[in-house]
Amino acid sequence: MTDSTTVHPATVLPGIPPQANAPSEGRSEVEQLAGTPATWTLKTDRGDTTVWQVTGPIGQWALKIGRGEGAAVVGREAEVLSSISTTVPTMSYGARAKSGRTPTSAWLITPWLDGPSTWEVFRTVRDGRPDRQDALAAAVDLAAAVGSMHQNGWVHGDVQPHHAIHMRGGVRLIGCSWSWNMQLSPSYAFHGGLMHLMSPELIARVESGQRPLGPSQPDETYALAAGLWWAATNSWPLDYAQLGIDPGKFTAKALREVLMRRWPPLGRISQWPQLEEVLRPVLTTGPRERPPALQLAQWLRALPA
Template sequence: MSGYDYGVELWRVSGPMGEWKLKLGSGPGAARVAREAAVWSRLGPAGLDRSRFQHGDGGGCTWLVTPWHCGPTLWELCTPVRQCAVKARHEVLTGAVDTCITVAAVHLRGWVHGDLQPHHIIFGPSRARLIDWSRAWSADSDLPPAGRGLVHLASPETLADADKPVTAADESWTLAAMLWWAANGRWPRDYRALGIDPAMFTTAELARVLERRPAPLGRLAWPELEQVLRTVLTAPAASRPTAAELALHLAGIPA
């Protein structure tokens, strides 16, 4: 077994046709796994290959089998940069651009991932892959919205209305915030400037605090990257750069 999270067990399974990820949801985790299976069954964003998954339920549990993707996560890829290793910047920039292109492809198909974070991006031999689709949503599907992901990476609009479905513009903010977090290990919002410890609040409480008192952005030790990400994080939703535009801006940063 590889892990356990909120009623969901994660197993890495090997067989004659390769390696697979088995998710087993019980209790509150059953609905989470069932929703991700529903996303896969609709072929969904980023060309998920519906021929390569199986799912079912029984005995109060829900299970989902999908391909196991090998490779470092975005968080792992950025580890040297968080340790101030300048020589790793080129590889991190390449990974960041690939991540933005992958997210842009999701948005182009009318979907949002709904839970972008550095641990949900895996770099394989050819491209960045998104995993954990339990919050994915499309206005063109019959699936209801599944709420926001990490409150620390939520756009200002999402903080203001937790019931509002996450949009591509919201997710562009989250994409930039996620890259910021991966690059320095700190949330983009400077909680210290507000004089608060985010760990002392529930998710709902923290969202209300940030709505009333917007936190300033922190700083990155990589000024060129900070400038590009800050442009996204400070732009109004109507003029916020898209994931594809962010990819272009990141590609222009000298390593």
């Protein structure tokens, strides 16, 4: 499995500096923060959403732009950051965020977070190398970060190994467009998140047509464990082969319908069975019995590297 994000440098024509291809949305604001001349690098491009790394003499920033349907998603993330940055330490970078709207787009500027994602840290595990110390530390930090959010009354909404950046000052959670709490209601645009990290009960709520759909803290602990399983194995936790299907050939809705009828068993983490022993209870218990994220962090902390 690979991340759906397309990562590549900005397209630069011969003789034309990178900033010549820079977008107009948020450009003056981000160049004021970064300083000029600024170097622009297109880091992700999902069609309706792009993320630029803007580096200048006085700073390095991320500019996310949403157009079309992506505008609502980026606008929602800006709203979340303005509400959460002072209450959740792992989102504190949002206190420096700037945002804006045009008739057809929304943009968001945040400090560039310099560090590897959980997915990147787990590369040694996926490669079968014996050094797991950094991966284990990253797993503990991610679980503790999610647990801290929960303690502060928030649900992230899209926990996955690509949405945590590990920095010297601690982990920072990104991709928070679907975050919610009692003061900021769930978004009507949310449809469950990454299919293979969804708990059985969240899938049932999606299929029931319930809207708005807010993932619960137990849903999120499931996604946390499932995401760590994925990061360690490069495969989904559920063993779809036991159902005789290739999940890549199904739409999300069709796959949800299959799982509503029959839930497959888990696969294996053969290269790190101790991690499997910790994650398996999280993925096989119901929401009332499922341990919270902070409990998972404690279990992970006790694992030998």
